[in-house]
Amino acid sequence: MAIDTGILINVGFFVYVSIVFAILALGFNLQWGYSGLFNAGIAGFFLIGAYTAAFAITPRTPPSVGYPGHLGGFDLPLPVGAVLAMVASGAVAALVALPTVRLRADYLAIATLAFAEVLRIVAINLESITAGTIGIPGLSPPIVFNPPNGFLNAMVKLGVSAAILLGLFMTLHFIAESPWGRVLRAIRDDEEATMALGKNTFQYKLQVFAIGGALMGLAGWLFAVTINYVEPSGSFAPTVTFSVWVMVIVGGAGNLRGSIVGAFVIYGLEWLSVQLKDFVPNQFKDTVFYTRLMIVGILLIVLIIYRPEGILREKKRILR
Amino acid sequence: MSPLSQENLSSEAALGSRWREAFRPTPRVRRLFFRGLLTVAIFVGFFASLATLFGIAILQYAIAGLRVSSIVIVAAIGLTLIYGIRGFANFAYGDLMTLGAYIALLVNLNAALSIFWGALVSFLVLAVVGILLELLIFARLEGRGPVAPIVASVGVGLIIQNGIRAIGTTQQWLFQVPAIQEIPIVPGLGFHWIRDATTLVVGFAFMISVHVLLTYTNLGKAMRATADNLELAKATGIDTKRVTYAAWAVSCSFASTAGILLGLIGVIRPTMGFEVLLLVFAAVIVGGIGSPYGAVLGGLVIGFSQEMSVPVLVWLGRPDVIGLEHSTAYKVAIPFIVMIAVLIFRPWGIAGRPPAFARRVFLVEKLSEAIGRRIRFAPRTEGEEGG
Numbered sequence: 001m002a003i004d005t006g007i008l009i010n011v012g013f014f015v016y017v018s019i020v021f022a023i024l025a026l027g028f029n030l031q032w033g034y035s036g037l038f039n040a041g042i043a044g045f046f047l048i049g050a051y052t053a054a055f056a057i058t059p060r061t062p063p064s065v066g067y068p069g070h071l072g073g074f075d076l077p078l079p080v081g082a083v084l085a086m087v088a089s090g091a092v093a094a095l096v097a098l099p100t101v102r103l104r105a106d107y108l109a110i111a112t113l114a115f116a117e118v119l120r121i122v123a124i125n126l127e128s129i130t131a132g133t134i135g136i137p138g139l140s141p142p143i144v145f146n147p148p149n150g151f152l153n154a155m156v157k158l159g160v161s162a163a164i165l166l167g168l169f170m171t172l173h174f175i176a177e178s179p180w181g182r183v184l185r186a187i188r189d190d191e192e193a194t195m196a197l198g199k200n201t202f203q204y205k206l207q208v209f210a211i212g213g214a215l216m217g218l219a220g221w222l223f224a225v226t227i228n229y230v231e232p233s234g235s236f237a238p239t240v241t242f243s244v245w246v247m248v249i250v251g252g253a254g255n256l257r258g259s260i261v262g263a264f265v266i267y268g269l270e271w272l273s274v275q276l277k278d279f280v281p282n283q284f285k286d287t288v289f290y291t292r293l294m295i296v297g298i299l300l301i302v303l304i305i306y307r308p309e310g311i312l313r314e315k316k317r318i319l320r
Numbered sequence: 321m322s323p324l325s326q327e328n329l330s331s332e333a334a335l336g337s338r339w340r341e342a343f344r345p346t347p348r349v350r351r352l353f354f355r356g357l358l359t360v361a362i363f364v365g366f367f368a369s370l371a372t373l374f375g376i377a378i379l380q381y382a383i384a385g386l387r388v389s390s391i392v393i394v395a396a397i398g399l400t401l402i403y404g405i406r407g408f409a410n411f412a413y414g415d416l417m418t419l420g421a422y423i424a425l426l427v428n429l430n431a432a433l434s435i436f437w438g439a440l441v442s443f444l445v446l447a448v449v450g451i452l453l454e455l456l457i458f459a460r461l462e463g464r465g466p467v468a469p470i471v472a473s474v475g476v477g478l479i480i481q482n483g484i485r486a487i488g489t490t491q492q493w494l495f496q497v498p499a500i501q502e503i504p505i506v507p508g509l510g511f512h513w514i515r516d517a518t519t520l521v522v523g524f525a526f527m528i529s530v531h532v533l534l535t536y537t538n539l540g541k542a543m544r545a546t547a548d549n550l551e552l553a554k555a556t557g558i559d560t561k562r563v564t565y566a567a568w569a570v571s572c573s574f575a576s577t578a579g580i581l582l583g584l585i586g587v588i589r590p591t592m593g594f595e596v597l598l599l600v601f602a603a604v605i606v607g608g609i610g611s612p613y614g615a616v617l618g619g620l621v622i623g624f625s626q627e628m629s630v631p632v633l634v635w636l637g638r639p640d641v642i643g644l645e646h647s648t649a650y651k652v653a654i655p656f657i658v659m660i661a662v663l664i665f666r667p668w669g670i671a672g673r674p675p676a677f678a679r680r681v682f683l684v685e686k687l688s689e690a691i692g693r694r695i696r697f698a699p700r701t702e703g704e705e706g707g
Contacts (some may be wrong), residue, residue: 099664106409106466114656125646290486297478
């Protein structure tokens with residue numbers, strides 16, 4: 001081909017990973033921005049989605065030399081994997097929410113963070129089920145081209161993830177503007193008053209926690225499918241959770257477009273730091289990466305102090 | 321003086337009773353003494369019963385439990401002080417511990433001074449860091465609910481952790497301490513002066529010092545008052561701003577010492593503090609947030625539950641039992657299970673005071689409802705059923 005597709009593939013990678021983070025951010029925004037449930041276990045639900053997808057989608061892989069094998073290998077079609085990932089994550093989220101959702105925001109954060117860390121420890125150590133740190137490779141792309149074509153592959157992934165994001169955005173917009181979404185915002189602003197109006201706030205919180213968890217599971221599925229590989233130690237570390245917080249805070253809590261913008265901006269920062277790595281002298285290669293995380297930290301502090309409503313602030317709703 | 325001496329001379333028995341009168345313990349001291357004796361007895365009994373049941377080698381895990389507990393206790397006391405006074409969970413605490421260990425390391429390696437001086441320098445530096453954190457960041461977030469300071473503290477943690485990585489690389493370091501051999505007691509059970517004795521002694525010293533601070537000094541009393549009720553403390557004329565700064569200084573310097581102890585029993589690396597942060601949170605929550613005495617209790621529960629679970633996990637890892645691979649890696653999950661159980665059944669902690677209108681947790685509520693329905697034969701009246 002005349003044009004160099006390498007850079008396009010690279011940009012495509014940036015876009016679809018950003019979309020994965022955008023879906024995570026949408027899930028977290030639904031939980032925190034709309035309902036005030038401060039979830040610190042985003043990485044855990046992300047992990048459940050990714051592993052469920054990997055178990056469901058990959059072909060059978062019996063244990064071999066140097067590979068401990070993993071659970072499943074059901075060779076199911078991709079959409080079934082997505083549904084399973086969402087159901088698994090949503091169900092686990094509901095179970096986690098049952099005892100914790102009534103707690104104060106800080107207790108909830110610590111409990112969910114602990115939950116995510118336990119899950120990661122299990123994923124690293126339970127080799128017969130998750131293949132440990134070796135990870136599960138070989139998830140097939142949405143369309144298998146013959147002969148293999150990197151550019152078309154990237155474009156298909158991009159198309160699929162963009163379509164999912166668009167669909168989610170419209171659905172969530174509808175949900176957020178519905179009476180149900182109105183109750184969520186009421187719970188966030190004043191839970192006692194909402195209770196006094198006869199709403200069972202516990203039910204609502206349970207539901208929104210499960211739906212947010214299901215969205216995170218969907219993001220896990222999309223991540224597994226687009227990266228073709230699931231591995232526990234780096235992809236699902238608490239840093240992922242913190243990044244998603246920054247995305248939602250940068251974009252603006254309680255605002256769907258904000259989450260998407262925030263995801264693109266913050267993941268763009270990471271992508272840029274990876275691209276910059278090739279241009280800096282050898283001894284600074286790692287520094288670039290760590291500087292990026294420091295910038296994320298500074299952004300968190302500065303934004304939470306000076307602009308807690310984010311770039312795009314939540315629409316003011318006035319009673320008429 | 322003269323009538324006293326005359327009386328003393330006149331009768332030996334009077335002298336005895338007078339001295340006894342002077343040193344007769346007040347009921348409070350007697351209570352404290354018996355409570356301490358009881359604690360020691362419980363510990364000794366616990367260890368003795370373990371040793372007789374499972375053989376003396378099991379005490380190795382108990383010693384490890386004490387070691388981990390004393391580190392977690394020092395950290396948890398610091399964390400709970402700020403939690404009580406400022407009302408938020410400081411997620412940067414683990415990274416502050418790392419920072420403390422690295423500052424001590426810097427002094428230890430570059431100035432070739434003993435670790436004691438490193439600890440002292442790091443103690444003071446971290447106190448200043450704590451005051452700066454409050455001054456620059458957290459004072460601006462007062463009255464914004466618990467989430468905003470949590471987010472800011474995560475930012476602080478990210479900056480510290482990655483700053484250390486960027487400057488000091490991800491290399492692992494060790495403190496320059498005299499090499500001491502482990503003293504073997506019986507095969508499989510040894511005792512190490514630095515690893516076992518230092519952590520225990522320092523942990524105990526910090527416990528005592530915080531007790532003295534909170535009970536016998538004006539600052540400590542002001543701290544307790546501020547943690548109990550901010551508005552009331554202000555109304556009684558306590559300078560709560562100054563108390564808050566002092567609490568930050570104490571909290572962060574405790575973090576530095578906990579980090580150094582952690583470096584003494586293991587290696588120093590950029591994520592060392594963050595890895596134990598959740599353990600410290602678990603101790604704080606199990607003990608009851610804001611209570612230093614609860615933090616001690618919680619630290620013991622957490623440290624022991626983690627280390628004493630190892631033999632059980634080893635047993636589970638045997639191929640003829642379950643054959644769980646890497647089973648001892650799960651020991652870090654045990655404290656979280658304890659924490660979740662406490663959150664469900666006693667969210668105010670095992671040592672904390674329940675709030676006046678404590679809402680029972682979902683599961684407990686449903687359970688007691690079910691039991692209540694069984695026991696109470698009379699039909700439920702209308703209006704009891706809430707919306």
